């Protein structure tokens with residue numbers, strides 16, 4: 009029955025297209041080439057005898073490796089530890105930026121965010137023209153067009169105006185917020201799709217409850233669920249706050265000793281949410297049918313003790329602490345339990361990786377920048393050497409990883425670090441490695457010319 013539902017749903021989506029209003033569909037319909045390629049992919053998927061896996065991507069906000077016990081951090085997070093024990097832990101996985109919007113754009117599109125002109129935080133309604141264009145083939149759209157039920161609960165931050173709404177970018181359902189974030193208690197400015205919605209409760213719980221409900225409703229057919237938490241972004245409000253601490257005006261954004269224990273509680277609540285998702289899958293007998301990927305959209309704000317942070321820098325930084333983030337892949341029976349990966353990977357690799365794992369074979373119609381790491385996830389095969397760029401012009405300049413080399417260029421300032429023996433990026437070795445500098449500098453210049461907006 010489950011497979012039959014899947015087939016019917018798949019065929020409906022191949023010929024049906026978007027779950028949006030007719031006028032919007034006309035206005036923002038995908039281009040014919042992308043539709044054709046995705047339809048071909050769907051047809052190939054529908055021929056597969058094996059039911060494809062559910063995909064759940066859990067994205068934390070501003071969470072650093074130093075915050076999690078999994079990485080010897082200062083907060084005990086046993087549910088994320090469990091994911092790691094039963095799955096694969098990544099130690100060199102990166103968000104594509106050290107701030108929210110660019111990382112999320114790269115994940116959803118599988119491409120460098122610069123191509124969409126999104127290199128910095130999108131500041132709500134003040135930037136009406138910035139967002140992911142509705143015709144863009146996103147990872148959610150590929151799953152949707154392949155017969156998956158799709159949903160996003162939580163933070164979007166990839167365009168504030170209605171035309172950039174997640175409903176136009178491959179999500180059947182969206183309940184959450186379009187901006188960077190707000191209060192955790194009975195949050196305001198949320199949307200149910202395009203409509204404003206008033207909600208009671210604590211943000212982490214609302215997102216978790218909606219996600220669990222979605223899993224229950226779609227337990228009999230494949231689904232793609234994007235859980236984008238507000239946690240652990242400021243303001244540092246906990247579930248147990250007394251009413252006076254839920255009011256605006258209290259100093260809830262500062263990184264200080266007062267907020268540190270509150271931050272810790274927010275991390276623990278996030279961990280509990282991960283546990284709720286895993287428990288729901290177990291209860292419904294879906295653990296063997298579901299890949300869960302947990303990660304963060306950028307590094308931490310450095311609330312934890314310095315000695316427990318493995319990297320230099322944090323959010324808003326081109327040092328590794330800005331973009332080397334926690335990441336765990338979990339799929340019992342498919343991803344080998346207890347494995348560790350030191351492969352150089354990034355958020356935009358999830359698009360080609362997860363779609364291939366789901367059996368959606370296609371011909372890279374959008375020239376994805378991300379690489380397909382399926383064989384690494386499932387068979388621990390090595391990843392071929394690759395270059396990875398972190399452009400944040402003009403604020404931070406551009407950074408680049410090539411193997412263990414890390415280069416950061418901003419204006420005339422050039423830094424080169426050898427991460428093999430200097431993981432905390434303390435010694436600039438540019439003058440001793442002129443050939444490496446020359447090669448990487450050229451690669452950065454080529455990158456900047458390659459990822460121009462609209463390319």
Ligand SMILES: [Ca+2]
Pocket residue numbers: 069070107108241305306
């Ligand atoms: Ca963030």
